[in-house]
Amino acid sequence: MLLSTKRRRARAWIAAASLTAAASLTLAGCTSSGAPGGSDATTLVAYTGQAGDYQINFNPYSPSQIGGIGTIYESLFFVTNVNTNEYKPLLGTEYSWNxxxxxxxxxxxxxxxxSDGEPFTADDVVFTFQMLLDTPSINNSGFDGTVEATGDHEVVFRFDYPAFVNDPAILGRTPIVPAHLWKDIDPTTNVIAEPVGTGPYTLGDFKAQAFTLSANPDYWGGEPAVKTVRYLSLSGNTAGADALAAGTIDWQTGPVPNIQKVSETYPGYSGVTIAANQITLITCSNADLGCVGPQTDPAVRRAIYAALNRDQLNSLAFQGTASEISPTLALPTTQTDWISSSIAEPIAPNSPDVAAATAELEAAGWTRGADGVYAKNGEPLAVTVEVVTGWTDYITAVDTMSQQLKEAGIELRVAQSSWNEWTDKQTKGNFQLSINSLGQGAVSDPYYLYDKYLNSAFTGPVGDVASQNVARFSNPEVDAALAVLKVTDRKDAAARQPQFDTIQAIITEDMPYIPVLTGGTSSQIHTDKFEGWPTQDDLYAFPAVWASPDNAEVFKALKPRGE
Incomplete structure (x- = not known):
């Protein structure tokens, strides 16, 4: 899927009908005094955007899991895509490749x-990775090696090919589970109601409207100063903003009124916005694979790119929280070193260039009609963009684009649909344009995005499901470059850059994913109550409350004020 479950949840609550603040806080178990029921200075109250009852499930390999990755179940190392730091040791202390x-x-x-007192050993690691090999449906990292315990506290992973690019997923995106309990569990179906992990927290109380995590007094890294994390279910974004105003939650991620002035609107809180994912107009680009419509012409895609007024889009749709984007789709924040020096325009323009847009179209044989819309071979340049009902920021964005593209003689029609219908259209290729964010890999490295969204192996003819390369993009030179990158050490910049140069030269010309802006993920944090939050100057973890395992690193780093 293009969006994680948590990302979808964060967007879904934007459209949820809100109750009054009093009713919302009553449902969440909060007192009328404004302090969360049973909380104290060491309790952190978190709101992830959950707008309905929690259904208990702490199986880290289930798509319906509601938490526990990082907090209860740990990986070997902490790996994040929000910085380029060395991996932080967790259950592993050091690693090396041959x-x-x-x-x-x-x-x-x-x-x-x-957390049940049994010792953690190499056998637990071997069991976890063998479980992935034996259960392909949960092997989301694509682990295809072997693993062997070479001692009580050492394991060796072996591959039939150079597998340097696999280490983020192996080391940082695989929660280790206890073999002595999971040997009797079906990881595809079992609901885990009493999770046992090695992490800094254990499950405390659970109710449909709220559950708690309790600090693990026997945690190998020392008991966290945040003794309780309480997750609430509210009724939507209005209730979340009301709870901020009342001081009854400590951390949430999502849009709020006056998002640029959080500290003024919500005294005691601060706002932090991180450039996270590339917002694009995804195109069904490949006529050879069955895509139909004007958007199959690369000139049309380049014209749309040139005609966008990104400053206006940022202001009207994203409250100024979005930021610049590169046509190479490498993040301008942490991946600038990988942007090819041969790209004439490494950052997309903020202002529209209508002349450039119309020049692209006319050079490709499009002719402007009396109605102001271009046409070719009797076909008007009219394209439909798909958007999910309730995604208010994206709906505002595409409505604004519709007006902007008129200046360039392009008619943009907007179609709203449910999440399920939108997903079905996108994965099967039954669309022309769709607005969405592209997901990053485990680390900040453009290879992982390119491999996911551009690799021919992850697409197919219209009608077949393509859950990753939904643009139906296929280019043998890009495939060849990705194949080289897959077997090249990520630290070997000299060997990797020529492959990035090749990919970027092709996609900036072809634009199967039309760059719009880099989306900002905004969180509101209770800085008067806790210190140690991630900041722009110390971005040790992604500060989104729903981001796992990053949220666990934040919980461990926080200290109640005054301690």
């Missing part, structure tokens, strides 16, 4: 116990 990139050796901690 020169060929076919063996990855990981040394494990020898002082870790599961």
């Amino acid at each position: 020169d060929a990139g076919t063996e990855l050796t990981v040394r494990l901690r020898d002082d870790v116990t599961w």
